[in-house]
Amino acid sequence: MGRALEREDQxxxxxxxxPPSTLGYGGSASFIWVVTTxxxxxxxxxxxxxxxxxxxxxxAVSEKHFRQLMRLRARSERSARERVAVRQLEGSLxxxxxxxxxxxxxxxxxxVGELRDVVVNWTATTAYPRMTAIVVRTxxxxxxxxxxxxxxxxxxxxxxHSARAYARAVERRSGDVALAHDVLDxxxxxxxxxxxxxxxxxxxxxxxxxxxLVGIEVGLRALLRRMGPKxxxxxxxxxxxxxxxxxxxxxxxxxxxxxxxGRRASVAGRPGTGIELDGTAGEVKHLRPSELQAALQRAxxxxxxxxx
Amino acid sequence: xxxxxAPAARRGTxxxxxxxxxxxxxxxxxxxxxGLISANAGNDAGGILTYASAGSQFxxxxxxxxxxxxxxxxxxxxMCSRLGAYTGEGLGALIREQFSLRSGAAAMVLLFVANAGxxxxxxxxxxxxxxxxxxxxxxxxxxxxxxxxxxTVLGNYSRAQRVFLVMGLVFIAYPVAAVLAHPxxxxxxxxxxxxxxxxxxxxxxxxxxxxxxxxTPYMQFYLTSxxxxxxxxxxxYKAERIDxxxxxxxxxxxxxxxxxxxxxxxxxxxxxNSVSQAADALRPVAGAAASQLFAFGLLGASLLAATVVPLSxxxxxxxTAGVERSLASKLREAPVFYGLYTVQLVIGAVVALxxxxxxxxxxxxxxxxxxxxxxxLTYILILxxxxxxxGAAANGPVFRAVATVSVAVVxxxxxxxxxxTVAGWL
Numbered sequence: 001m002g003r004a005l006e007r008e009d010q011x012x013x014x015x016x017x018x019p020p021s022t023l024g025y026g027g028s029a030s031f032i033w034v035v036t037t038x039x040x041x042x043x044x045x046x047x048x049x050x051x052x053x054x055x056x057x058x059x060a061v062s063e064k065h066f067r068q069l070m071r072l073r074a075r076s077e078r079s080a081r082e083r084v085a086v087r088q089l090e091g092s093l094x095x096x097x098x099x100x101x102x103x104x105x106x107x108x109x110x111x112v113g114e115l116r117d118v119v120v121n122w123t124a125t126t127a128y129p130r131m132t133a134i135v136v137r138t139x140x141x142x143x144x145x146x147x148x149x150x151x152x153x154x155x156x157x158x159x160x161h162s163a164r165a166y167a168r169a170v171e172r173r174s175g176d177v178a179l180a181h182d183v184l185d186x187x188x189x190x191x192x193x194x195x196x197x198x199x200x201x202x203x204x205x206x207x208x209x210x211x212x213l214v215g216i217e218v219g220l221r222a223l224l225r226r227m228g229p230k231x232x233x234x235x236x237x238x239x240x241x242x243x244x245x246x247x248x249x250x251x252x253x254x255x256x257x258x259x260x261x262g263r264r265a266s267v268a269g270r271p272g273t274g275i276e277l278d279g280t281a282g283e284v285k286h287l288r289p290s291e292l293q294a295a296l297q298r299a300x301x302x303x304x305x306x307x308x
Numbered sequence: 309x310x311x312x313x314a315p316a317a318r319r320g321t322x323x324x325x326x327x328x329x330x331x332x333x334x335x336x337x338x339x340x341x342x343g344l345i346s347a348n349a350g351n352d353a354g355g356i357l358t359y360a361s362a363g364s365q366f367x368x369x370x371x372x373x374x375x376x377x378x379x380x381x382x383x384x385x386x387m388c389s390r391l392g393a394y395t396g397e398g399l400g401a402l403i404r405e406q407f408s409l410r411s412g413a414a415a416m417v418l419l420f421v422a423n424a425g426x427x428x429x430x431x432x433x434x435x436x437x438x439x440x441x442x443x444x445x446x447x448x449x450x451x452x453x454x455x456x457x458x459x460t461v462l463g464n465y466s467r468a469q470r471v472f473l474v475m476g477l478v479f480i481a482y483p484v485a486a487v488l489a490h491p492x493x494x495x496x497x498x499x500x501x502x503x504x505x506x507x508x509x510x511x512x513x514x515x516x517x518x519x520x521x522x523x524t525p526y527m528q529f530y531l532t533s534x535x536x537x538x539x540x541x542x543x544x545y546k547a548e549r550i551d552x553x554x555x556x557x558x559x560x561x562x563x564x565x566x567x568x569x570x571x572x573x574x575x576x577x578x579x580x581n582s583v584s585q586a587a588d589a590l591r592p593v594a595g596a597a598a599s600q601l602f603a604f605g606l607l608g609a610s611l612l613a614a615t616v617v618p619l620s621x622x623x624x625x626x627x628t629a630g631v632e633r634s635l636a637s638k639l640r641e642a643p644v645f646y647g648l649y650t651v652q653l654v655i656g657a658v659v660a661l662x663x664x665x666x667x668x669x670x671x672x673x674x675x676x677x678x679x680x681x682x683x684x685l686t687y688i689l690i691l692x693x694x695x696x697x698x699g700a701a702a703n704g705p706v707f708r709a710v711a712t713v714s715v716a717v718v719x720x721x722x723x724x725x726x727x728x729t730v731a732g733w734l
Contacts, residue, residue, distance in 0.1 A: 185404050185412075187397065187630075198401065198630030220644070223629060226409055 085290035090236055091154055092296070094211070096202035097226050098156035098234040100180050104136050104145075106160045113138035115158055117180040118204070120213045121173060127245045127299055128212035131204065132176060134158065152204065152211050156234040179213065188216070190284075197242065200226070207299050214299075215241040215292060238289045245295060351479055351562055352613035353433020353606060354426060354677075357670045358521045359563050360589065361580035362514055363570025368491075368499040369506055371567060373515055377522045378560040380714035382553050384685060387692035387703070387711065388528045389552045392535030393545040394698050399532045400628030403687050406697060415687060416625045420648070422525045422680040423621035427656030429673035430617060432666040433610030436583040439666075440603035446661060453657040456615050461646065465635050469615065475608020478601055481593050483565040488592035489572035496568055509728055510579070516725045517671050519718055520678025522560065528688060530620040533627070542701065580667050618652035679726055682719035689715050 096118060103111045117135035131152070133144045149161050177183065179202050187198050201217035219239030226233060287295065362370040388399065395402060400419070404412030434452045435445030459468040498504075505511070531552070540548045570589040580586055587602035594601040619635075622645050626633035632642040639646050660669070689711055695702045703711060 185409060187401065187405075198404075200630065218630065220629060220631065223409065223413075227413055 082289050085288075085293045086237055089238055089289055089293055089296075092205050093214075093236045093238065094152055094154050094204040095156055095234065095236045096179055096184055096204065097200075097222070098236070099152075099158065099204075100184075102156055102158065104134070104150075104158050104160065107162060112136065112160060113143075116142060117178045119144065119176045119178050121176050126212065128207065128214055129177070129244065131211040131213070132173070135178065147211065152206070154205075155236045183216065201236075203236070203238065203241065205296055207296070212299075213244055214296060215244050215287065217241055218286070238292055241287045241289070241292050243285050243287045243292065243295050245299065351476070351559060351566075351609060352426070352430060352617075353436075353610040354429040354613075354670050354674045355521045355563065356479065356566060356606060356609065357429075357433070357436075357580065357583070357586060357667055358514075358517050358674050359566040360570045360586035361667070361671055362518060363567040363589070364574045364577050364585065365514065365579045366506060366511060367571045367575035368495050368568065369504045369511075370514065370518060371496065371499040371564060372501070372503045373518055374522070374560055374564050374567065375500055376717075377519055378557060379710075380718060381523050381560065382556045383707070383711045383714050384523055384528060384688060385531055385552050385556050386549060387688055388532045389535045389540070389548055390545065390698065390701060391688070391691055392532040393540040393548060394542055394701050396536055398536060398624060398627045399529050399684075399688065399691075400624045401630075402691055402697070404628050406691060406694065407687070411687075412628050415684060416628050418680045418683055419525055419529060419621050419624060420652070422677050423617050424652050424655050425673040425676040426524065426526060426617045427614060427652050428659040429670040430610045430614035431656045431660035432670050432673075433606055434614065435660055436666045436670075437603040437606040437610060440583060440587065440599050440606075445666070449657050449660050452611065452614065453653055456611065457650065457653055460615055460619065460635060460649070461639065465615075469612065472608045472612035472615070476605060476612055478605030478608065479562060479566070481590060481601065481605075482562060482569050485590050485593045486565040486569035486572065489569055489589075491568050491572040500564075512721070512725050512728065513675060514671075516678035516722055517674040518678075519721065520676065520681055521674040522563065523681050523685070523718070524677055525680055525684045526617050526620050528684065529624045530616070533620070533623060581665070582667060586667075614653070614656065618649050618656070621652065622646070622648040675725075679722050682715060682722050685715045685718060 099115055099118065102115050104113050104115050106112050113136040115134055116137045118131055119133045119135065120129040121132045122129035131147050133146050134150060136143050136145050145160070151159050151161065153159070184199055184202050197216070197218045199216040199218065200220070200222040202213065203215045203217065204211050205214045206212075207214070215238075217238060217240070219241075221237060221239045225235065225237070391397075391399065391402060397405070400412060400416055403415050431449050431452065435449045438448035439445055459465060535548060538548075566589070569592075570586065573589040573591065574585060577585075583602070583606070584599055587599040590598040590602050623633050625648055626642070626645040629644060631644050633645045634642065637645075660666070689703075691697055692711070693703050693708055
């Protein structure tokens, strides 16, 4: 079945503009058409004789079948386009799920600690929330390390600029959101309290030299990836992404009468029950990989006066 | 909430014209109704046959177990509805958030296995009850499968659910049957109050089956999601708690009467072999029609549970994965939800059609549930203990101690029986 459709597809590509007919297309079609309709505008000479070409045999194609074929072709073209986009994105997207638990190394390649969380903050000036710090765990101790001292590489690794960076811990500011703590696997609700999604991954990318939160994955494949072997976990393959640029604002959603206590309310912030978006569920856009790529390219192009 | 209450209030004024005795009866039903119905929904094919088997095999000696299980059930269900009311999320989602994605996935796999087992036992219940009516299970079970799938996916689910519920109400006949059978009330009382162990593997295995069928994993997930769907908030939680506790206790009272009625009728005659034997317990009420009455109730209870159990696990898994999950959505919009639902129904029907004794199949499914219950209970206990999840509503020291002991006892018992079963295979 698949091969037959493929052959028809090829034939359709050869003459896409021809209208559907009950007789079919191909080298022989025009001849038959001419002969049976009696409109002999083309002289029936030798070059117009029906010739048999391998792979060009045609069955009669009904209008309905024709439309189905066109839809199939559009779908295969789209999926090919998406595959290309996914491959191109793989080099630039950072997966939070893969990043969590990875080793944080100093310039000499020595392991300093384990990455526990990524903290972002949203100021009104940028399209996407910017990473402000990471939470590094050494032994049993969590430290917030400012974005200034680290470099993040796609798909999932972090390195410190200098060994001394570690000593310069920063304070957590209001409005900071700890992504692993508040966003990944937690529900995201809109202004009315309707649950929109439960992110299966969170994507970061470097835009204008700063690491920013660009989108959250809502596809099921990311879940399978995270449950699979560790080696495959850093293979970032966006599937269905919510563009963070389409969201106006968000705030950690405080749990009802939840009071932080003990280790769980550490530097990563107090636990909430997900985050709440400004706006309603209807405004949230789901992007395919190619659309995500386009959005990222738009964000990367220099805006008025700002250096790229 | 007010929109829902308004018609109920209007209906309330209409009953004022009814005769006094009917008004009293309606009032009593209004108080007991919701709890009774939800409790009865818990008494599915697996429950009824397991209780009946307990009564026929060990007489009144399992009664003290039911009392202990009731305490555990009340504690567990209270934690579940509290988690639902305070977090607004289902258990699967909470496990994924609070532990890890892998723990959530593991819990979901366990729930799926437990519920697939339950679905098997429900279809076995359908087959067994139709055999009492003289219809072969090879006709009844495929028909039931088609009917259930059609009604839920294409038809009106809530209406069908109500019909099944009313059919299942037949089992309220059990308390009457128990009284009419003139049991030795003294023995009953002493068995209820004082543990009467029987030193045998069969007794232990049946205890696990009783735990599995009373503290069903599916019930906990279903309850939490139902509380969330009802929109219960911390402010309105008090009423919900009364409802939950009532439901658990009422359900177990019916279970106790099933055991008493069966023990009085056929107690000591060994393990239950056939469904018609279980129906004998209703003879004091229905006489010659006992078999038909029992079959009718069993059919309703089985059909209801065969719909609800796979639906609830499909719902829980879809919620944990964070995908579309509603009977209101189209097949193509919620492929995970409908796919899981259908797969479970088909597994249930196919296994129930394999040749063999339906009653022992049903009880084995309950034992499987009994093995899985403690694992899921541990998750629930840890979640309800965490102040970071429930804040001030987290378990207090006394509650925590009672809940921990309950879960530990259930766990140890399952482990012992599991070890014995595995040792028996070797």
